[in-house]
Amino acid sequence: MKKKFTEKQIHILNVAEKLIAKKGFEGTSVRDISAQANINVAMISYYFGSKEKMMSYLYRYRVQKTRESFAEFAEIIREGKPEMQMKELIKYVVNQLFKFNYFHGFVTQELRHTEHLKEDLLEFYRTFTSKIDDVIKKGVASGAFTNAPKPEDILTLIVGSSLFVIRNKNFYELYVSGKEENYLEEAEKKVLANLLVTVFSLIGYQTD
Amino acid sequence: MKKKFTEKQIHILNVAEKLIAKKGFEGTSVRDISAQANINVAMISYYFGSKEKMMSYLYRYRVQKTRESFAEFAEIIREGKPEMQMKELIKYVVNQLFKFNYFHGFVTQELRHTEHLKEDLLEFYRTFTSKIDDVIKKGVASGAFTNAPKPEDILTLIVGSSLFVIRNKNFYELYVSGKEENYLEEAEKKVLANLLVTVFSLIGYQTD
Amino acid sequence: MKKKFTEKQIHILNVAEKLIAKKGFEGTSVRDISAQANINVAMISYYFGSKEKMMSYLYRYRVQKTRESFAEFAEIIREGKPEMQMKELIKYVVNQLFKFNYFHGFVTQELRHTEHLKEDLLEFYRTFTSKIDDVIKKGVASGAFTNAPKPEDILTLIVGSSLFVIRNKNFYELYVSGKEENYLEEAEKKVLANLLVTVFSLIGYQTD
Amino acid sequence: MKKKFTEKQIHILNVAEKLIAKKGFEGTSVRDISAQANINVAMISYYFGSKEKMMSYLYRYRVQKTRESFAEFAEIIREGKPEMQMKELIKYVVNQLFKFNYFHGFVTQELRHTEHLKEDLLEFYRTFTSKIDDVIKKGVASGAFTNAPKPEDILTLIVGSSLFVIRNKNFYELYVSGKEENYLEEAEKKVLANLLVTVFSLIGYQTD
């Protein structure tokens, strides 16, 4: 929470986020952003120092928001059976990925000032593996689950499959019903169903 | 064999592939490529017509190569039990992804200007789903497998997990033993193991 | 007054006009212009959108100026004998051509990319033919002129001869007295005398 | 006659001449020329040294051809009345201009190696003024003409009007009947008629 953003800055970040999601970081010019956000071209440099630093702030902003959201979520499922917790956890992660999919794409790109962003993302992932681990252990202890797969493997399946589906519309839409404009919505349902079956199969939980 | 490339062209394509995977299509300038490849800037336009057309050739070149390789592979596993076939298929796909990770890194990001390339990639994926489907059906018919998950879901797990691991070194290397420079090698082993367990669990194949 | 130009823009247009008249549109690079005008290369795109659009503005700017000037001129000679009007008209047109020879030098060559500019030029010429026609008719009606040549033929003689003299210094200076640096001045006098004699001969006006 | 051209060189010059006439010197690339002429790109540099030198050769080639043609023409009208000679002379000059109009446009452009070309053109024009002068003097002596205008003024009217009409299609076609594709043909007729009337008026020759 090192940094507080003004409303105008948040406005710019939101506009930038959407544009970058659509056209990529390099494909989005500060002129695009400033035009869309109804601000002066110079504002991006003025507020954030540079386009890249803006990216950095955007990143932190999103991580911070997600962290807050996850804290809330964790509270909600704190009490309950591990199978419910696991199901909700998968749903939550998949949902977050679909909601802020572009943002996870950033990391791949080689940005200059990205070093600390990697740290953020890492911690972000660890939050999930740690939670997944808790739930699995609890499930195994309670006898609800028969197997205890490694949490990073579970997370890999969830995040990997979700991102693949998000990015490979061309392939996946062949298997998704509904109109093209609802692709993400429908794709999310399908990949979620797949992941629920997969993970529950892995942990040996018997649904009747 | 629509197109034959000279050695120099292949050299340029290889260099371009790596850079584009790392920094994106827009993030990679023809000057970057030409500097790295030790050629004149004008050569990219000279050889391929334009930067975008080069991208197109790069794409086709890699798809074609993989298609040839898959044809060979399919022949090898033509006779054999479905469980062996499934195992080899997973190994093959994962291996291909790790081998040509540069390529798979950019195809999903940079499809904006390359409408017709989508067709190529689509057919490429269909080759795999079709093969997976055959093996699953054979396995179910022979009683070796008890469940018949949808092939696109299987492919999604395999490709998604592999690409995630390839791209998110920072996260996954926490769980991978060995030196950093062997990351890809070790990561491939780990994700392959995970995927074998996962897929065999899904199709209900009992290992003893 | 569709468009107001800043002083800097007008400065650029003036420099561009001279260079383009000398070396042609394609022969004049934006670097030539920016170097000559002591501005940044990017300014041409910045101010006018592109090199071609700059050409377009330059064109309109000059046409508009001439139109304004002609309106003034027409007012001055409104009342008077047709022979005086004809004489003044010829003097005016020749003078304009010599004054803005740069402009008239390129308009005839570089109309390739500027379809709509043709309209402007056309209307520009029509202004003159129409005026010439009026004067001739009045002269014939009053008995001052005996012949009524077609106005476009008169204009062709005037404009053609003037431009030829402007552009073919090498030839015409053989017949022009005075120093080389006064070429245009002297050439104007000579071609004007020639045209006065010629046109008055054509319309059958008797000088004593 | 310093230089003899091979057939291939003449072929290239002819192709180049047409293209340059259409698109200008800078607008015509050596690739355009070589493609049209079915020769290798390198040939232009190989044969002529450079694109500009080719231009120079093209120029000389055309001057030489015209000179030969004019010698023939002069022979034909050697015997005959001055009024016939004057008429034929005007017809001849106008016709040459329409035939090789583009080539007269070259001089205006500032080429680097053009110095000697100016000499050529100058001599070329002098050939005509000299002939015009002869005819006028003969006409005046014989009493056929009453006035003796200066030959350079006559030439200016002829060449200026012709080139103006050739270059200002947009204006002149308003006054020319017939289809657009016959513009040059019809324009030549009209401007010729105008010039005949004009010049004969100037020299005071009475037609009945």
Place this chain on the structure above:
DNA sequence: GATGAATGAGTGTTCATTCAT
């Protein structure tokens, strides 16, 4: 605190020319 004008560096591409063969 905010901005419009302006800039230098960089973009992909085309150019006439050169050179090894």
Place this chain on the structure above:
DNA sequence: AATGAATGAACACTCATTCAT
């Protein structure tokens, strides 16, 4: 004698950024 491959320089243009106000 002729050419296909290759090149360096130049092209118009866009970029993120700076700076005076």
